[in-house]
Amino acid sequence: MSKIFQVQDIEIETPFPRMSYAEAMDRFGSDKPDTRFGMELSDFSDVFRNAGTSLFRGIVDSGNTVRGFVAPVVYSRKVSDEIDEFVKQLGGSGVAWVKVSDEGWAGTPPVKQAGSGAVDELIRRTGAKSGETIFMIGGEQMETLNLLGALRLELARREKLIPHDKWNFLWIVDFPLFHFDASDDRWASLHHPFTSPVQDDLEVLESDPGKVRARSYDLVLNGVECGGGSVRIHRRDIQSRIFRLLGMDQKQAEEKFGFFLEALEYGAPPHGGIALGLDRIIMLLAGEGSLRDVIAFPKTARGLDLMSGSPSPVSDGQLRELGIRLRKN
Numbered sequence: 001m002s003k004i005f006q007v008q009d010i011e012i013e014t015p016f017p018r019m020s021y022a023e024a025m026d027r028f029g030s031d032k033p034d035t036r037f038g039m040e041l042s043d044f045s046d047v048f049r050n051a052g053t054s055l056f057r058g059i060v061d062s063g064n065t066v067r068g069f070v071a072p073v074v075y076s077r078k079v080s081d082e083i084d085e086f087v088k089q090l091g092g093s094g095v096a097w098v099k100v101s102d103e104g105w106a107g108t109p110p111v112k113q114a115g116s117g118a119v120d121e122l123i124r125r126t127g128a129k130s131g132e133t134i135f136m137i138g139g140e141q142m143e144t145l146n147l148l149g150a151l152r153l154e155l156a157r158r159e160k161l162i163p164h165d166k167w168n169f170l171w172i173v174d175f176p177l178f179h180f181d182a183s184d185d186r187w188a189s190l191h192h193p194f195t196s197p198v199q200d201d202l203e204v205l206e207s208d209p210g211k212v213r214a215r216s217y218d219l220v221l222n223g224v225e226c227g228g229g230s231v232r233i234h235r236r237d238i239q240s241r242i243f244r245l246l247g248m249d250q251k252q253a254e255e256k257f258g259f260f261l262e263a264l265e266y267g268a269p270p271h272g273g274i275a276l277g278l279d280r281i282i283m284l285l286a287g288e289g290s291l292r293d294v295i296a297f298p299k300t301a302r303g304l305d306l307m308s309g310s311p312s313p314v315s316d317g318q319l320r321e322l323g324i325r326l327r328k329n
Contacts, residue, residue, distance in 0.1 A: 001169065001219070001281075008285055010167055016219075020174040025142075029067075029149020031175070034223030036166045039069045039152050041145070044136060047114075047121050054113035056096070059138040067144050068136035070126045071155050074099050075133065086154055087137065092147045098122060098134040111136070153223070170220045174198070177214040178245070186247050191216055193242050195230045196272075205241055215272070226281050229274030236264040 002012040024033050027040045044066045048056040056066045075083065080097065087095045098107040098119055105119055112119075128134050135151060137144050156162050177197050181188040187209050189195065197205060198213040205212055219227035233239045239261060243253040253261065282294045292298035297305050304310070319326065 004281065005167065005285070012167055012169060016169040016171050018171040018173055021172055021176065022174065024172055025145050025149075029145040029147070029152060030223070031172055032218065032220045032223055032225045033149075033170070034153065034156075034162065035168045035170060036163050036222060037156055037161045039071055039156065039161070041067050041069050041148055041152070042126060043067055044122060044125075047118050047125070048138075051114035051118035054115075054118075055110040056114060056136070056138050064139055065141045065144055066136055066138040067148055068096075068134055069148065069152060070128045071133050071135060071159070072131065072161075073133055073155065073159055074101065074131055083135075083151070083155075087147055087151060090147055090150055092137060092143070093139070094137075095151065096136045096138075098128070098136075100128045100130055100132050100134070102130045110138070166222070168222055172218040172220055173216075174213045175216045175218075176210065177201075177212040178209045180210065187245055189242075189246065190214065191230065193246055194232050194239070196233045197238070197242075202238070206245065209245060217274070219274070219276070221281075221284060224280055224284060225277070226284070227274055227276040229272060231270065231272035234264065234268045234270050236261050239264060 001016075002014050005012050019033075021031055024031055026043075027033070028035070029041055044056075045060045048054065048066050049060045051057055060066060084094045087093075096108040096110045098105050098111055100123060105123065107119060111122075122128070122134055126134055135148075135155075137147050137151075139147075176190050177195060178187045179190050180186075191214065196215040198215055201212040214230065216230035217228065218225050233242065239257075240250075240253065243257070244250075248256070279291055279295050283289075283291055286294055288294055297307050299305050
């Protein structure tokens with residue numbers, strides 16, 4: 001990657017820094033963080049847990065979290081409402097804020113309810129100065145982090161806080177191997193069921209799947225994921241344990257992946273790899289803001305390829321050849 005960017009006379013320092021998935025989410029609210037500017041996230045849960053009765057204290061008492069960050073802006077009420085609407089459009093319930101000025105502070109009801117002591121602690125802890133605003137969101141942890149990560153980027157774009165002469169490469173490592181699918185009430189693979197778990201985490205594979213890390217990695221540049229890969233499972237016993245954890249009994253595993261499990265018995269070597277998103281890399285090198293500007297046949301938001309006229313009608317003969325029958329509603 002360092003040599004590729006020399007095409008544009010851009011010098012890239014190596015080795016690239018590494019950051020765990022957990023740290024990236026905690027600090028930036030994203031697993032592909034843009035580290036060219038500040039406004040890092042903070043956890044304010046303990047502030048509201050020890051404050052007076054408020055919406056935020058109720059959120060924390062229920063086992064959820066309150067997080068936020070400081071932005072070097074103080075918006076009018078009109079723009080503040082626009083920011084609140086931006087968060088709601090992403091599925092959140094809105095955003096709370098504390099605006100700091102030479103005359104003191106002003107805040108939304110969830111913050112005022114907590115009392116002046118809590119606000120003073122927020123200002124002290126964040127170091128917010130006159131002309132700055134503390135933005136806060138409360139709720140389930142991952143949802144809150146994702147909302148704040150999106151808000152952080154939106155405010156940085158609005159205020160032109162992102163330097164365009166920086167090229168910050170970053171490896172993101174130690175992704176979770178599983179996530180809990182509430183709709184199916186079971187654990188599911190975050191990437192795919194053939195990603196190898198970190199060796200040290202095998203002892204908690206069945207007892208605490210949420211703590212198991214994956215041997216996977218993403219390459220991030222300026223907030224854009226431009227590559228990703230993993231080390232694969234090469235042992236039958238580990239692969240069988242993964243299938244069982246995902247709700248697949250031995251019979252189902254044999255029916256669907258018997259050939260694969262048998263192949264692993266013949267000594268498959270440890271193996272891994274990475275795939276690079278060449279179109280994304282070219283987009284960044286060209287200074288463009290959209291993949292549509294650098295690919296041969298860009299598609300519209302509805303998935304239409306205007307240059308080739310795709311999708312287009314298919315003849316009955318082609319459908320018969322493929323054994324497909326279309327049924328009208």
